[in-house]
Amino acid sequence: MKIHEYQAKEILRKYNVAVPNGKVAFSSDEAVEVAKGIGGELWVVKAQIHAGGRGKGGGVKVAKSLDEVRELSGEILGMRLITHQTGPEGRLVKRLLIEQGVNIEKELYVGITLDRAQSKNVIMVSTEGGMEIEKIAAESPEKIIKETIDPEVGMQAYQARKLAFGLGLKDLQYKNAVKFLSALYQAYEATDASLAEINPLVVTKEGDVMALDAKMNFDDNALFRHPEIVELRDLDEEEPLEIEATKHNLNYIKLDGNVGCMVNGAGLAMGTMDIIKLAGGEPANFLDVGGTANKETVASGFKIILSDPNVKAILINIFGGIVRCDRVAQGVIDAVNEIKVGIPIIIRLEGTNAKEAGELLQNSGLNFEVAGSLKDAAEKVTSVLN
Amino acid sequence: MSILVDKKTRLVVQGITGGEGSFHTKQMIAYGTKVVAGVTPGKGGQNFEGVPIYNTVADAVKEQKANTSVIFVPPSFAADAILEAANAGIKLIVCITEGIPVKDMVKVFNSIKNKDVRLIGPNCPGVISPGKAKIGIMPGFIHKKGNVGVVSRSGTLTYEAVKQLSDLNIGQSTGVGIGGDPIVGSQFIDIIKLFNEDPDTLGIVMIGEIGGSAEEEAAAYIKKYVKKPVVGFIAGRTAPAGRRMGHAGAIISGGKGTAKEKMEAMKKAGIKVVDSPAEIGITMQKALLNLNGKSTTTTVQKAKGAAANKKTGVKTGKATTNSSSKKGAAATKKSSLTANKAAGTAKKSTKLVKKAIVVKSASAGTAKKPALVKSKKK
Numbered sequence: 026m027k028i029h030e031y032q033a034k035e036i037l038r039k040y041n042v043a044v045p046n047g048k049v050a051f052s053s054d055e056a057v058e059v060a061k062g063i064g065g066e067l068w069v070v071k072a073q074i075h076a077g078g079r080g081k082g083g084g085v086k087v088a089k090s091l092d093e094v095r096e097l098s099g100e101i102l103g104m105r106l107i108t109h110q111t112g113p114e115g116r117l118v119k120r121l122l123i124e125q126g127v128n129i130e131k132e133l134y135v136g137i138t139l140d141r142a143q144s145k146n147v148i149m150v151s152t153e154g155g156m157e158i159e160k161i162a163a164e165s166p167e168k169i170i171k172e173t174i175d176p177e178v179g180m181q182a183y184q185a186r187k188l189a190f191g192l193g194l195k196d197l198q199y200k201n202a203v204k205f206l207s208a209l210y211q212a213y214e215a216t217d218a219s220l221a222e223i224n225p226l227v228v229t230k231e232g233d234v235m236a237l238d239a240k241m242n243f244d245d246n247a248l249f250r251h252p253e254i255v256e257l258r259d260l261d262e263e264e265p266l267e268i269e270a271t272k273h274n275l276n277y278i279k280l281d282g283n284v285g286c287m288v289n290g291a292g293l294a295m296g297t298m299d300i301i302k303l304a305g306g307e308p309a310n311f312l313d314v315g316g317t318a319n320k321e322t323v324a325s326g327f328k329i330i331l332s333d334p335n336v337k338a339i340l341i342n343i344f345g346g347i348v349r350c351d352r353v354a355q356g357v358i359d360a361v362n363e364i365k366v367g368i369p370i371i372i373r374l375e376g377t378n379a380k381e382a383g384e385l386l387q388n389s390g391l392n393f394e395v396a397g398s399l400k401d402a403a404e405k406v407t408s409v410l411n
Numbered sequence: 412m413s414i415l416v417d418k419k420t421r422l423v424v425q426g427i428t429g430g431e432g433s434f435h436t437k438q439m440i441a442y443g444t445k446v447v448a449g450v451t452p453g454k455g456g457q458n459f460e461g462v463p464i465y466n467t468v469a470d471a472v473k474e475q476k477a478n479t480s481v482i483f484v485p486p487s488f489a490a491d492a493i494l495e496a497a498n499a500g501i502k503l504i505v506c507i508t509e510g511i512p513v514k515d516m517v518k519v520f521n522s523i524k525n526k527d528v529r530l531i532g533p534n535c536p537g538v539i540s541p542g543k544a545k546i547g548i549m550p551g552f553i554h555k556k557g558n559v560g561v562v563s564r565s566g567t568l569t570y571e572a573v574k575q576l577s578d579l580n581i582g583q584s585t586g587v588g589i590g591g592d593p594i595v596g597s598q599f600i601d602i603i604k605l606f607n608e609d610p611d612t613l614g615i616v617m618i619g620e621i622g623g624s625a626e627e628e629a630a631a632y633i634k635k636y637v638k639k640p641v642v643g644f645i646a647g648r649t650a651p652a653g654r655r656m657g658h659a660g661a662i663i664s665g666g667k668g669t670a671k672e673k674m675e676a677m678k679k680a681g682i683k684v685v686d687s688p689a690e691i692g693i694t695m696q697k698a699l700l701n702l703n704g705k706s707t708t709t710t711v712q713k714a715k716g717a718a719a720n721k722k723t724g725v726k727t728g729k730a731t732t733n734s735s736s737k738k739g740a741a742a743t744k745k746s747s748l749t750a751n752k753a754a755g756t757a758k759k760s761t762k763l764v765k766k767a768i769v770v771k772s773a774s775a776g777t778a779k780k781p782a783l784v785k786s787k788k789k
Contacts, residue, residue: 110653139513141623141660144520144594159665176517217514246486246659247512276657280649291591291657292565292620295646296688299670302649303687311650313657344567344574346550347438375574376550399571399689 026243028257029073031122033221033239036254040212043205043235047124049073056098057091059123066090067126070097074116075262077240078108084118087126094123119261127235132225133192134158135206137213146174148210150188154225180210197232205234216254217247266329273325275314282307284406285330285339287323289314289348297342300399304406309336314343320356327360331368338369338409340402345376354382358389369394369409373402412611413540413585414560414602415503415529416479420544423448423468423477423501425484425492427459431507432483435548436460439481442545447475468499481537481546482506489533490515497523497530504596505546506532513659516594523596530596534658536566536588549573549586557582559695560606562599563618564591564625564658568646568688572616575692581699584612591620591658599629607637614640614699616691617682619673621647622661626673634680640698643682644691645670 028036034044046063050056060068072084079085084106088094098121105115132154140147151169153161161168170191172184182203189202205226213221220242227237248255260268270277276291280298284306288294291313298308310330314322323341330336343353354374361370373396374382386393394409396402422439426432427449437460440446446462448471455466465471468480480496482489482504489508496504511533523530531538537547541554553570555577563569569588576583587602589595599617606612615637619626626645633641648670650656652663663669677684685694 139517139593141593141625142628144517144524146517159667162665176521214514217512219513244513244659245655246510247514249487250512278651278654278656280651282649288567290565290567291661292563292568292618292646293571293688295620295650295656295661296565296568296571296644298649299646300687300689308649311654311656344570346553346567346570347434347548376553376570399575400687403687403689 026245026248026254026258027075027262028241028243028254029075029120029122029259030071030239031073031120032257033241034122034236036216036241037209037212037236037239040208040215041204042208042212043201043233044239045069045124045127045235045237047122050098050121050123051102051119053095053098053102056121056123057095060088060091060094063123063125065125068094069122069124069126070094070101071122071124072101072104072106072118073120073122074106074111074118075259076106076108076110076116078110079106082106082108082111082115084108098123116262127227127233127237128230129227129237130230131228132237133228134161134224135188135209135226136220136222136224137210137218138220138222140173143173145176146213148172148174148180148184148188148206150192150206150226152192154227158222158224174210179214180207182207194228194234198228198234201232201234202228205236213241216241217244217251218242219244266332269332270312270325270329273322273329275312275322275326275329277313277326277329278311279333280308280310281335282309283335283337284410285309285312285333285336287312287314287326287330287339287341287343289343293342293344297340300403301340301406304403304410306338306406306410309333319352320359323353323356324360324363327364327366331364331366336368338371338406339366340406341370341372341374342399342402343374343376345374345379345382348376349378350374350376350382351378351385354385357393358385358391361391371396371402371405371409373397373399412609413543414605414609414612415531415538415585415587416540416544416546418445418543420479420503420546421445421447421475421477422544422546423450423465423471423475423480423496424462425450425468425480425482425496427451427462427464427483428454429483429485431548433459435481435483435507436462438548438551439545442551443542444544444546447471448477468496468501472499472501477501479503479546480505482508482533484508486510486512490519493519493530493533494522497526497528502528504528504530505535505537506530506590506596507535507537507548508532509534511592513593516592520594520596529601531587532590532592532595534592535590535595536569538585538587539583540585541583547588549588553577554586555580555582558584558611558613559616559699560584560602560609560612560614561586561616561618562602562606563588563616564620564660565618565646566591568618571688572618572644572691575689576616576695579692579696581692581696584609591660593623593660595660598625600625600632603629603632603637603641607639612639613702614642614695616695617641617643617677618688618691619643619645620658620661621645621650621656621663621670621673622658622668624668627676630673630676630680630682633682640695640702641682642691642695642698643674643677643684644688645673645677645684646688648674
């Protein structure tokens with residue numbers, strides 16, 4: 026699960042991770058109030074969307090007066106912010122973070138995430154703050170310093186010291202960096218985060234070390250023990266069809282293609298998308314109906330796929346292991362009778378009672394393209410697209 | 412032979428009285444798996460379908476000599492269940508549970524990694540050695556006893572591949588679903604090592620997906636040590652970056668873990684990588700036939716000699732392979748130089764078995780006849 030920058034900073038504050046003074050605002054009026062509360066003479070107005078690259082897209086501006094805070098807030102709120110992560114349609118800005126301006130001396134990087142190869146968390150720092158870590162890793166990997174965390178004992182003080190020295194920090198900046206890094210790991214660990222990325226991490230001329238930006242993602246599997254994080258979910262940042270799918274226990278991801286697909290199992294669903302592509306189409310979605318595909322799941326799957334106007338054909342691919350294919354076939358027939366599907370449906374059911382399922386589909390009087398094998402299904406996709 | 416599970420497997424089901432646990436326990440028993448015990452804390456002393464239930468895994472090990480465990484408990488209790496099994500002396504733990512928090516698995520993985528226990532999963536369909544034992548939730552009927560090892564991160568996609576193989580009359584030695592989570596107890600490389608050392612596994616199907624680098628690591632190992640034909644597929648070429656595709660582990664992050672990268676690494680390692688999952692079975696068939704084609708010219712002398720000792724080609728082939736492959740496996744550990752030689756030996760005898768298989772299945776398919784005729788002539 027993803028959250029906004031301001032929410033991440035609120036969490037970090039709770040764990041004594043230094044962040045600039047600031048607060049969320051939903052209107053220009055509120056923005057001015059927040060700025061007044063912060064005080065000082067310099068503020069930063071930051072668009073809050075679940076995507077990176079906001080600064081380049083024009084979503085982060087510096088204000089030198091309260092009037093300017095009002096003006097810039099008015100400009101950014103309601104804009105469609107386009108960044109390299111939003112796609113060409115951009116994201117509507119509905120929330121702002123108003124923050125104190127800080128006296129930046131250096132921009133650094135720190136990130137914590139799981140290293141899958143080691144099955145341990147790893148904390149990484151770099152002096153190349155503000156750049157994408159992937160870019161640093163590719164171009165100058167020697168500029169990334171990593172410490173692997175032993176899950177039995179957690180992050181140790183010597184590791185924080187090593188990283189802070191590695192960043193070339195001294196005196197007060199060094200001391201604050203050690204504190205910052207240890208606290209950040211605490212926050213990551215305690216919230217079941219899957220990513221905590223501070224880019225840039227800044228050191229100020231006054232010796233402070235703080236998170237100028239903050240990105241935190243959380244492990245979906247662990248949300249059951251963090252109701253306070255679940256509350257931070259912003260549905261405006263999610264695809265409406267995906268929210269709808271979740272309600273029906275369907276795992277759906279909307280894509281930009283023209284062939285919808287409905288599959289049981291994540292691996293087979295990805296494999297089916299790949300087949301659509303090889304057959305000359307583009308997958309319109311990922312949809313895993315789960316291990317217990319039945320009439321209801323199939324019907325809601327259809328409704329969701331058909332809400333996407335780009336879909337020109339649907340490929341259903343179910344491998345009935347424990348699930349009986351004839352039951353799935355009946356579910357498909359019932360759903361199609363109920364929802365009047367006007368586009369070609371290619372259906373391939375394999376496994377338990379596949380033969381009976383085929384007969385049900387053939388005798389349904391409905392216009393299905395029944396495919397025997399996966400290869401056959403791919404060929405039928407090609408033929409309906411042409 | 413097979414890997415991980417066979418007729419010696421004595422299974423304890425953790426969470427035997429739950430919905431999933433009870434359903435699949437019946438299925439496993441029906442398949443012929445020796446389910447010797449169940450564990451549900453608080454229900455010790457009862458029984459399920461004639462299987463005695465214990466309060467702890469330790470009791471099940473003590474009373475029923477359980478050596479393998481399968482876990483069906485809910486995600487919030489699953490990490491604890493794995494640790495309980497590991498500390499009770501279970502040697503193989505298969506965790507089916509989906510949705511275990513990563514933090515829990517980090518602790519579990521690092522806690523058991525130096526112990527004498529193997530974990531398969533979590534979030535996996537399980538392990539099956541056709542005709543011997545089925546530990547997990549895969550449909551038994553699509554499998555066929557044979558000599559191809561299947562290892563995969565997926566569930567239904569594995570069934571798809573297995574079905575393709577079985578339909579072509581290519582049986583499986585063992586099928587292993589390693590699971591779709593970012594942290595799993597056994598990786599491709601661990602299972603492929605076992606398949607490589609198993610004399611009855613003549614070919615390997617490896618089905619990966621986007622995310623992580625386990626496929627690349629396995630490819631590097633295969634390039635160095637595996638002489639058996641490997642057919643590979645990676646699901647998720649069309650998946651967008653940054654999105655979790657169902658499986659918690661199936662995510663392209665920071666430009667890493669793409670299907671393209673994995674497929675390239677696998678191709679470089681000599682793996683026969685298929686673009687379409689529909690081609691897995693047929694590609695393995697070709698690889699096995701190719702193996703057989705070579706064997707008819709290179710190992711015919713040995714085959715003749717061996718055939719003189721035993722009555723049927725099938726038995727001969729197997730007997731020969733067993734002994735020399737074991738030598739091969741032992742030598743692998745010594746040095747890469749001897750490993751190569753040993754692998755060469757293993758390869759030759761492998762071909763013998765291949766021929767035996769062709770003899771066995773020739774009646775089923777005309778495509779295999781030429782190879783059979785050829786070897787007969789010589």
